[in-house]
Amino acid sequence: MLLHNPMPPHIHILPRFSSKRSPSTGPTTASARLTSRTTSRSAQSTPSASPSRPSSPSSRVEQCFHLPATSSSSSTPWLSLRVKSNASLSKAHPLYFDRDSVEGNVCLNLTETPMSVVAIVVIVRGQLLSVGGDQAPFLELSQTLWSASMGHPSTVTAAAGGASDHSQRTSPFTGKLSGNYSWPFSIALPGHVFITDSQGHSATVPLPPTFAPKGVPSFIDYKIQVLVQKGPLKVDSTLTTSFVYLPRARAPRSSHLLESAYQNHHAIMGPDHDPDGWDTVPSRTLTGTLFNARRASMACTLSISRSPNSSKRIYARDCPIHLYLTFDSHDSHFLDLVSPSTIKLFLVQQIHRRTNQHQLHTLQMNPSSSASPQHHLTHRIYKPEPDADYNEPVMQATCWRASSSSSSSSRHHSMSERSGPPPGLSQRRCFEAEMIVRKDLKPSFTFPMLSLQVSNSNFFPTPGYYVWRTLHMVPIAHNGGWLD
Structure with a gap:
């Protein structure tokens, strides 16, 4: 009993x-x-x-992720993502604590193979995944590092954190990118996200930690994704890596x-x-x-x-x-x-x-859009699954x-x-x-x-x-x- x-x-x-x-x-x-x-x-x-304080940037470990070259004649990756995190080892997943910022650089190496690119976007996404079920993103933060409307990258001065100096823009860029490019970015992780249940009740809940228990068909996953958009009728390229989020507090x-x-x-x-x-x-x-x-x-x-x-x-x-x-x-x-x-x-x-039918608000923001980014809420309905x-x-x-x-x-x-x-x-x-x-x-x-x-x-x-x-x-x- x-x-x-x-x-x-x-x-x-x-x-x-x-x-x-x-x-x-x-x-x-x-x-x-x-x-x-x-x-x-x-x-x-x-x-x-x-509350705890994140590690200072100087103590962070830099980690690099690559997208291999499309040509067999070249061994140099054409797309690279460099991030700084609290990970203890460079080969481990990036680690971020509460009130941390996901910071790093996106690098393009198009010296050998010029490429038509219309935009480069960094996305930080948090998802509740279920085996055999729908994906339920509860967090989505995006930052546009460059787009063709800004002009050629060489004429755009990238400010710290990825914000662009629009005063130096020229006419929209229509050709192919060729050469080496690098854009810094910084996306702050929020402490809370907004959720709404199937009955319309809303609440603000703390951002959950990364969680992947053995034997449980649901888990919480966070990813950093670089999206290289190539325009209509072309397949976009993505470079994705998971990271660990661990909120901290003091007992x-x-x-x-x-x-x-x-x-x-x-x-x-x-x-x-x-x-x-x-x-x-x-x-x-x-x-x-x-x-x-x-x-x-x-x-x-x-x-x-x-x-x-x-x-x-x-x-x-x-x-x-x-x-x-x-x-x-x-x-x-x-x-x-x-x-x-x-x-x-x-x-x-x-x-x-608890997988009753829920309506999740995906928190979306574009940090480069303004000093105080607006939160755009996207509604998604997911099919119910058995509780366990x-x-x-x-x-x-x-x-x-x-x-x-x-x-x-x-x-x-x-x-x-x-x-x-x-x-x-x-x-x-x-x-x-x-x-x-x-x-x-x-x-x-x-x-x-x-x-x-x-x-x-x-x-x-x-x-x-x-x-x-x-x-x-x-x-x-x-x-x-x-x-x-």
Whole structure:
């Protein structure tokens, strides 16, 4: 049986992007086996909850993509795209963060083979793709680098960012381009896009990250495309490369007591002693037959570490999620069966595919048209497809018995009052658990037709008990709802 918290607070998994941080919420516990991990993280900290800044242009890697020559006698590419991005390797896909600009140059080498060209356009496109279905572009930013109406390229002075100086235009160009040409461009990525559902409800949602999960027939893809238009009755040439978009944010700091425990290698204070540093989920009661002999019941309460400055559960990758569990029962034999080996805590990746009929607004702009480009919205209707959910455990927590300083056996303590264990329960067992968020875990996001959540799930397979039951399924990665 899966028992859900009716309205649980949400938690975001965020990418960790900076090594220069103040003292960290890295894992420190009373357990000796975690001391070495704590020492290596004691100099780090969880950053403040402010948006991240993109890397400076000087630290970016330049990458080059080519379109091979059409003639077998020439080995020199005639069309090249050079971009600067945050990619760690020149052979990797270009990488851009939130508030970044896609910058680079488009180069033509037509020395050997002159060509009739009427326009050169750079397009940045974001698409939601489905296997066997229609493509649904939700973002389309274009910039015209040159057109025949501007005159010969040698008479056009290209300003930084691709804007052209129209005062130096001559008559429209009608011949063939011959020689080497280069045009710079810069297209800023928006933070949000506009969407409308099939019922006409509109919303502004954050630009989603690149997402291509295994085994899911939908994925989010971003591309940079150079379009060389050659006029009527001629086939245009395109040079396309995918890039990775990764929005970033900073996780808020943990509570003062939790940070102090991490830094000083002290036992972590539980929810009773540090109520501001924990978010407690309402208790769940497990009832059944013990050893096929008698009925027994137990109340389980799960608490998750959080920042006192945020109502959401927000964590950075490669940082810890600390958990605290209490089991209350008046059956001591039942409680004696509870041990770290019988408590299973998982981080579950949940992919929600909602493909009801949607009407997407494709955000289109031409940055070179004016200083404040207008947004032109294009309506597209896509056929409905079946909804689907995909759940996959991605991490398992390490569990141990709570130290005496972090737990309390009194049923009248503050946490018992908050969580409300069933009346008459007088005995309690307390456990701590911890998991380090994997570096490669995708950040959570929500977008129409596709979203990613990460939930904390725990179940309790006790020896002698007749059933395994999931006690809590707590969303910890959510960023708003999708449009149905």
